[in-house]
Amino acid sequence: MSAMCTLNPPDLELSPFEAGIQDAFQDLATDSLMSLRHAAKARFDVLGLPKPRRQEAWKYVDVQGLSRRSFSLPRPKGVDEAFVEWIYPKACRLSMFNGRIYNHGTCGMVQPLADAVIANPERLARLTHDVHQTDDALSLLNVALAPEPYSLHVPAGKTMERPLEVVIHHNKASNSFPAFYIELDENATADVLIRIKGDKHSVGSTYVQGLIHVSQAKGSRLNLTVLSNIAYAGYNFFNTQAVLAEDAQLKLFSTALDAEHFRHRMDVTLAGERADATLNGLSILSGQNKTHMHLRLTHAVPNCTSSQQFKAAIGGSALHEFDGTIFVLKDAQQTDAKQLSRNLLLSAKAKAFARPWLQIDADDVKCSHGATVGQLDEAQLFYLQSRGITEERAKALLTQGFCDSMLSDTYLDAHVKRYFMKRVHCALVAATI
Amino acid sequence: MTSTLDVINEDYKYGFTTDMPMETFAKGLNEDVIRAISAKKNEPDWMLQFRLDAYKQWQKMEEPTWADVDYDPIDYQAISYYSAPKNLPKKQSLDEVDPELLATFEKLGIPLNEQKKLANVAVDAVFDSVSIATTFKKDLAKHGVIFCSISEALEEHADLVKQYLGSVVPVTDNYFAALNAAVFTDGSFVYIPEGVTCPMDLSTYFRINTEESGQFERTLIIADKNAKVSYLEGCTAPAFSTKQLHAAVVELIALDDAEIKYSTVQNWFAGDPKTGAGGIYNFVTKRAHCKGDRSRVFWTQVETGSAITWKYPSCVLKGDDSVGEFYSVALTNHFQQADTGTKMIHIGKNTKSRIVSKGISAGVSKNCYRGSVVIKPKAENARNFTQCDSMLIGSTCSANTYPYINVENPTVQLEHEASTSRISEDQLFYFQSRGIPMEEAVTAIVNGFCQDVFNELPAEFAAEATKLLSLKLENSVG
Numbered sequence: 001m002s003a004m005c006t007l008n009p010p011d012l013e014l015s016p017f018e019a020g021i022q023d024a025f026q027d028l029a030t031d032s033l034m035s036l037r038h039a040a041k042a043r044f045d046v047l048g049l050p051k052p053r054r055q056e057a058w059k060y061v062d063v064q065g066l067s068r069r070s071f072s073l074p075r076p077k078g079v080d081e082a083f084v085e086w087i088y089p090k091a092c093r094l095s096m097f098n099g100r101i102y103n104h105g106t107c108g109m110v111q112p113l114a115d116a117v118i119a120n121p122e123r124l125a126r127l128t129h130d131v132h133q134t135d136d137a138l139s140l141l142n143v144a145l146a147p148e149p150y151s152l153h154v155p156a157g158k159t160m161e162r163p164l165e166v167v168i169h170h171n172k173a174s175n176s177f178p179a180f181y182i183e184l185d186e187n188a189t190a191d192v193l194i195r196i197k198g199d200k201h202s203v204g205s206t207y208v209q210g211l212i213h214v215s216q217a218k219g220s221r222l223n224l225t226v227l228s229n230i231a232y233a234g235y236n237f238f239n240t241q242a243v244l245a246e247d248a249q250l251k252l253f254s255t256a257l258d259a260e261h262f263r264h265r266m267d268v269t270l271a272g273e274r275a276d277a278t279l280n281g282l283s284i285l286s287g288q289n290k291t292h293m294h295l296r297l298t299h300a301v302p303n304c305t306s307s308q309q310f311k312a313a314i315g316g317s318a319l320h321e322f323d324g325t326i327f328v329l330k331d332a333q334q335t336d337a338k339q340l341s342r343n344l345l346l347s348a349k350a351k352a353f354a355r356p357w358l359q360i361d362a363d364d365v366k367c368s369h370g371a372t373v374g375q376l377d378e379a380q381l382f383y384l385q386s387r388g389i390t391e392e393r394a395k396a397l398l399t400q401g402f403c404d405s406m407l408s409d410t411y412l413d414a415h416v417k418r419y420f421m422k423r424v425h426c427a428l429v430a431a432t433i
Numbered sequence: 434m435t436s437t438l439d440v441i442n443e444d445y446k447y448g449f450t451t452d453m454p455m456e457t458f459a460k461g462l463n464e465d466v467i468r469a470i471s472a473k474k475n476e477p478d479w480m481l482q483f484r485l486d487a488y489k490q491w492q493k494m495e496e497p498t499w500a501d502v503d504y505d506p507i508d509y510q511a512i513s514y515y516s517a518p519k520n521l522p523k524k525q526s527l528d529e530v531d532p533e534l535l536a537t538f539e540k541l542g543i544p545l546n547e548q549k550k551l552a553n554v555a556v557d558a559v560f561d562s563v564s565i566a567t568t569f570k571k572d573l574a575k576h577g578v579i580f581c582s583i584s585e586a587l588e589e590h591a592d593l594v595k596q597y598l599g600s601v602v603p604v605t606d607n608y609f610a611a612l613n614a615a616v617f618t619d620g621s622f623v624y625i626p627e628g629v630t631c632p633m634d635l636s637t638y639f640r641i642n643t644e645e646s647g648q649f650e651r652t653l654i655i656a657d658k659n660a661k662v663s664y665l666e667g668c669t670a671p672a673f674s675t676k677q678l679h680a681a682v683v684e685l686i687a688l689d690d691a692e693i694k695y696s697t698v699q700n701w702f703a704g705d706p707k708t709g710a711g712g713i714y715n716f717v718t719k720r721a722h723c724k725g726d727r728s729r730v731f732w733t734q735v736e737t738g739s740a741i742t743w744k745y746p747s748c749v750l751k752g753d754d755s756v757g758e759f760y761s762v763a764l765t766n767h768f769q770q771a772d773t774g775t776k777m778i779h780i781g782k783n784t785k786s787r788i789v790s791k792g793i794s795a796g797v798s799k800n801c802y803r804g805s806v807v808i809k810p811k812a813e814n815a816r817n818f819t820q821c822d823s824m825l826i827g828s829t830c831s832a833n834t835y836p837y838i839n840v841e842n843p844t845v846q847l848e849h850e851a852s853t854s855r856i857s858e859d860q861l862f863y864f865q866s867r868g869i870p871m872e873e874a875v876t877a878i879v880n881g882f883c884q885d886v887f888n889e890l891p892a893e894f895a896a897e898a899t900k901l902l903s904l905k906l907e908n909s910v911g
Contacts, residue, residue, distance in 0.1 A: 056499075333828070345843030349810075354838040356849070363825035363855045371849040373808075373840045 018049065020071025024145055027073075031114040033149070036124060039131045040143035047137035060321050060353055061263055061292050066235060069207065073147060074098040074174045087193065087419045091165040099176035100148050107164065113149040113181050120153075123183060126215060130241065136265055139239035142177045142211040149179035149211075154188035156217075163191040163413065169198065170206055179211045184220035184248075191223045193416060196238065198230035198260070206234035214242035214250070218272065221249045223411050228256045228264065229423065236262045246272030251411050255420070256283040256291045257427040263292040270297075270304040270332075281310035282406040284427035285318035285350075295324035297339075299332040299365075308339045311406055313399055315431030317349035325357040326369070332362050339369035344376065344402055346431055376402075399428055448672030448702060451642050453533050454519040455561070460645065461510045464488065467615055470515050474584050474618075477591060487604040487614035494608045500772040501801045501833055502741050504676075504714065512678060514616045516561040516646040555580055557621040557637045559650055564619045569633065578662075579624040580635055583651055586622035593624055597655055601684035601722040601749070609680040609716040609743075613649045617682070620650035625660035625691075634891060639668040639679075641701075641713070647678040654684070656691035658725065663694040665894055668738070672702050674711040676740060681717045689725030689752065694733070696894055700901060701738035706796075709768030712740025719746035723755035726781070730756070733889045735898040736763040736773060737905050745803065747776035750784035750812075757786040760886040762898070764905055765798035765830070774804035774821075774835075779812035779845075790821040791883045794830035795906065805837040808845045815842065819849040824882055826856065826875070826906075876903040 014022065025041055049067055050058040086093060092107030101112075117124040131143055154160055168178045184190055194212060208230075216222055222242075230236045236259065242250055254264050268277050283291045293310055312320040322341040343352035356369040376398045384394035403424050407417055458466060467488055471481040496507070555569035557580065564582030573580050579590060586594050604614045621637045641648045656662055668679075679701065685693050704712025715738075721730040732746040748757025759775040777786035786806065794800035802821045823832035834851050856878050864874030880887070880899055887895045 330828070343840070345840065345845070348843055350843055352838070352840045354836075354849075356836060356851075358823075358834040358851065358853060359831070360823070360825070360833065360853050361831040363828045363830070365825075365853060365855075367853040369834070369849075369851050371836065371838055371847075373838060373845055373847040375843055375846075 015067040017067045017069055017071045021141065021145070024071065024073050028145070032118050033114050033124070036128050036131065037144045039128050040140040043131055043134070044137050044140040044144060047135065047140070050137060057294060057323060060319070062261065062290065063235070066207065071175055073145065074176060086165060086167075087195070088163055088165050088413070088415050091163045092160070093165050094150065095167040096150070096169070096178045098170050098174050099146060099178045101150055109154055109160065110150060110152050110164070113151040113179070116151040116153055127181075127213070130213070130243065134241065134267070136239060136267070138209050138237055139211055139241065139265070142179055142209045142239070146177040146179035146211065149181060151181045151183065152190065152192065153183045154185060154190050154220075156185040157187045158185075159189045160191060163193060166192065166194045168194065168196045168210060170208055175207045177209055177211075179213070181213045182215070182222065182224070184216045184222055186217045187219040188217070189221040191413070193225045193227070196226070196228040196230055196236070198236070206236070208234070208236045208238075210238040212238070212240040214240070216242065216244045216248040216250060218245045219247040220245075222251070224250065224252045225412065225416060226252070226254045226264070227420070227423075228254070228259045228262055230259050230262055234261060236260070238262075238264045240264065240266045242268045242277075244268070244270050244272060244275040244277065246274055248272060248275045250277045252277070252279045253409070253412065254279075254281045254293065256285070256293070257423050258284065258286060258430060259289055259291050261290045263294060265294040265296075267296045268298070268306075269300055270306065271300050273301050273303045275304045277306045279306070279308045280406055280409065282403060282424075283310075283312040283314075283320055284403060284424060284431055285312065285314045285320055286316040286427070286431040287318060288316065289318035291319070292321040292323065296327065297325070297337070298327040298329065299335045299337060300329050301331060302333045302335070304332065305336045306338070309342075309406070310340070311342045311344070311402065312352065313344045313346060313403055313428065313431055314350035314352055315346040317347070319351040319353070321353040322371075323355045325359060326367060328358075328360040328362050328365050328367060330361045333364040335362065335365040335367065337365070337367045341371040343371075343373040344399065345373065346399065396428070396432065399432060400425070403428065447700065451533060455516055455643055456519045457513050457516040457643055457646060460513050462512070462514060462616065466514055470616060470618060473515065474587070476587055479595065480587060483599065483604070484615050487611050490605050491608065491611035491615055494605075494611055496608050500743050500803075501799065501835075502743065502770040502772050504741055504770075507678060507714070509612075511645065513643070513646040514649070515618055516643040517563040518560060555633055555635050557582060557635075559619055559621075559637060559639045561640070561642050561646055561648065564621070572632070576629055576632055577626040578629060578631055579622065581622055583620045583622045583653060586653075590622070590624065593655065594622065594653065597653055597684065597686055601686060601720050602682050602718050607718060610682050610718040613651060613680050613682045613718070617649045617651040620652045620681070622652075623654040623662065623664065625656045625662045627657040628659045630660070631662040634663045634665055636665040636667070639666070641677055641679065645675060645677070647680065650681050652681070652683040654693060654695070655686045656688065656693050658688045659690040661692045663891060664696070665891060666695070666697045668699055668701055672705075672711060674705065676712060676714055678714045678716065683717070683719040683746075685721035685730055687721065687723050687725060687728035687730055687755075690727045691725060692729045693721065694731045695721075695746070696890055697734040697736075698894055698898055698901065699734065699736045699738050703738045703767065703769050704740040706767040709740070713738065715739035715742045715744060717744045719744065721746075721748045721757065723748055723750045723752050723757060725755070726752040727754045728752050728756075731758045731760070731889065732775065733760045733886065734762070735886070735890070735901065736761065736771060737901050739771070740769060742771040742773050744773045745776055747778070748786065749778045749780065750786065751780045753781040754783045755781055756784070759786075759788045759790070760889040761790045762793070762883045762886045762902070763790070763800055764793045764902060765795070765800045766905055767796040767798060769796075769798040771799070772801040772803055774802045776805040777807070777817060779806075779808045779815040779817070782811070782813045783815070784812055785816045787817070788819040788821070789885050791886055792821070792823040792832055793826065793879060793882070794823070794832050795826035797829045799831045799833070801833040801835060803835040806839070806847065806849070808840045808842050808847070810841045812842050813844050815845045817845070817847045821851045822882070823851070823853040824855060824879070825853065876906055879906060
């Protein structure tokens, strides 16, 4: 695609959605992020809205209706604090409603991104650079339009004493652009839990385009857990973008429980030697849920390691799509990359689509990927039944086991694990009915 | 020990041309050319309509760009769509075939001489646009087996052709299939009647001889109930510096309890090893329809030639308990690019498929596996196993794996596994410590890597494939 293309040609009529984007952009209040917003907007105009017929990554994501809906940014509105349920008893807390911050505690490392870049212009330059690298048009919309992007910045050698818990939620029929930027300096460590929440009763057509942006300097470590529990109709799209410098370590865990029309696109680039990324995912779907886990993992330099494991238990007439590509660039020798997609179909109408892809341009690498789709193992079911456990109970146990193995990783905090176990159980009950 | 792997030219020994009077159509494609091809072959009117309809559809279609291959745009008006040795009415006996042609095939190692029965393979030899000879026809006829060129079939078995042509690969299936349907000139036709196991292997040998001509052949194989056949396909072309287009369509139909085994050893000219100039664009649509219950189709391919390969031999598993298997070795060296794999579409109950793909890339080549496994909602108890392994020789090539898995029935058991690796230094060191030279060691390791696929080839083909692979890899290590 030529980078020379400019805005939509004037003779081409804009859809209400696209026209709304143009207007919303015009109306933005000026802040220190304007150059970044303009760069993102310009790139969005080049890439345009996703084209499911031409772009493999959007083939199964329902975005057809997006261009027909109207577009406007929501007005700021206060929300009752009691509405939020926190997982950590002691944590730095941040909550966003319709893309705007309405509560942030006393965590000194958290501040508006607009303020953060004034003190750190280099960071703005880096973010602008990242904008030019991205090929996911909708994530650019977030960069351009997010009303109040927030930032976590952990200085060199520092460790966040308490985990940071972020809750992102929205009300019905809104467009919202929650954005959270994480920056870890050399040898800094942080533990961040992001919960994307939806209210079952707020049935309406939302469009949420969230962004979690991570940049990790040398030797930094980040545990990032994303829990999506969005049981309402609309378009719930999130992007996580991470760039890791040498010796940096990222553990990302993305869960989608009972998520209605949810897409989580994760772009992780290992840009420094010996960087290591562990990306895990767990989806438990029921009813009409549609969840899309899209992943692009790039090994750009030698000696990096990565591992991905994505599991899905699919009930009802839900659809789960895993679309993951590992790119091993020419110079990335001694890469060790693993990818696994496992899908458990719990009902007659459940659907599982998987595209575990490898694109390898270096020769001295170890790369493997695998995918499985199936039901519970009959031998295991038989064994449990031979011990006097009913078929129903045996199925429930095995399904629980399939999911729980994803939670047994030690990097998940005990509180988070307990909360997840409960949620996983509820979601499984819904999925197996 | 040197571990740097670099690529040195290996001569393509089938790169010669046969000099003989040819009748070649002027370059270009339009309705008149299609009418002329049809007239040349005395085709019935429905066949001409089939072609013209395909041409209309083709004009509306766009050349696909999704494959992971780069090439200059093809000028479809710069290709001659018909080229045949002059004054060549189809011969009743091989004694009448031009000795020059016989010598050409002799040189290629294809036994057209029926006295050489040792090989026990019936051959249909296709030279540019036409079939020049089909051996053992009489012997086969005794068993009721029809094996002839598709032009003959159109004259003598029009009903069968009309019933099945385009039934597996419809005219509008894809850009190159539509082009083929419009301009195909010849190819092989096989019909195995009910209950017959074909007494010998059948084989087609494709040879492109004329520069700037394209080869568009069409193969149609029908195995009636409980019939069995093994079919081999081989191909070569002279070394020209211009690219040549080969857009074939192969359709297989297996009725109840029938079995078709289709093996290909493809050794087209791959282009100049140093510059990448010339070579064949191999854009082929191959598909089998396992229409009957318990029918089985096995595709085995060894892809070593072609500048660009775009090919996905597929199985539509419609019949209950039908089986589709795909075994492939794709070797790319120098400037070659391959985007190849398979599609297994499970529709019937208890259908099974198995995919074993081995890709080897060397030089500055690009080798992609692209495979799709689709389990439709009614395909109860479907099974699929896929294994695709890639091996990289040298740091300038690439190996990509693009599996597509779509499951819409929960009773499936599907496994996909893939790995990418290179020849380990330890393995090479071990061989060398036993006095085995580097090159032989590499060949042995690569052959071992491909063994699962070679085991599926008919004996004489397996020997040829092993030889071909070592020839292609010769001097690729230094």
